[in-house]
Amino acid sequence: MSSGESESRHGAAHPGDPALRAVVLDVNETLSDFAPLRRRFEETGAPGDLMPTWFAGVLRDGFALTAAGTYADFADLARDGLRALLAQTGGRTGDVDEAAAHILGGLARLEVHPDVPEGVRLLKEAGHRLVTMTNGDPTLTVGLLERAGICGQFDAILGVSGPRRWKPAPEAYHYAVRSVDVRPCEAVMVAVHPWDVDGAQRAGLRGAWLRRGSVHYPRVMSQPAWTAEDLAELARSLPGTRRGGDG
Structure with missing residues (x-):
């Protein structure tokens, strides 16, 4: 299956899906350039x-x-x-x-990938609550986002030191969505690592895989709801969301 075929299959919301209200972003290699x-x-x-x-x-x-x-x-x-x-x-x-x-x-x-500031801006303008969830140190995430001038766009900056469970344990994803008061099914996890996408989807979130030049997503893992080359492309492809004041 080509990447375009994969996107056409997994890149659209299904009727009856809850509206997206939050975007959970991995940090290491997803936002940051290693x-x-x-x-x-x-x-x-x-x-x-x-x-x-x-x-x-x-x-x-x-x-x-x-x-x-x-x-x-x-x-x-x-x-x-x-x-x-x-x-x-x-x-x-x-x-x-x-x-x-x-x-x-x-x-x-470290600095963010060049597409990240635009992607964050588009996600925020769409009304999404934005939260980072990293296996790393969230204080490093703060510095990373401050250097990019986008730290203020985030509702929560979190790490696994909170739940004391590394992703892909479900407790890590549930900790992230609780921080912005949404249900798992109302959030999408964005990551460059297939294991992170798979783990989030098994925890009840939807998943979005950023390829960043990679072409292979493991067949043994649950397939992402969305696939995009980078964060800006993903932000333009996600459906509209219910804003925070909506029931």
Whole structure:
């Protein structure tokens, strides 16, 4: 199935669907551009291509702890993961802890993808309540959105430290929608990661997948209600919403 065929199948509301009242946005890689972190790896003497491996490991460990019924913050898992990877990287010298701190310092300097400000503006103008829900640190989300000049457009800026359950656990999505006083079926989760879209849909939200250059969505996961290349394209394709004062 081509991407266009997928969009025609999954890109429209169905009769009887509740009106969308809220948009829940993932942050890491969905809103934020992680590409500069590759340079941070290189500055420590590690290959830049190690960045996706590190990030995938952080997610793996967060998922595993949630499945086991416990919790750890993103920052702690990110630091532990970096120390382990850098210690195993041949050809580099220097203190592992200093290198990890240098790489993690880049998280506070990331910028949003170029399409994000327009997408946020369009979503807000449509009357949607906007909330971020990240497996990362919500204070970093505040800085990211402030640098983009769009922080004031959001109704809530949240992270999994609130429910102490990493996405894709359903408690994380329910925590997000409760913060803006909507039912799960009245919200859409927007993410670049298929596992996040799938998790949200299994928790009762609708899902929107941002491709950002990717062409493959796993067949084993629930298919997104909407697919778009970026946030601005998605915002233009979502149906109108019931505004906050409507019953």
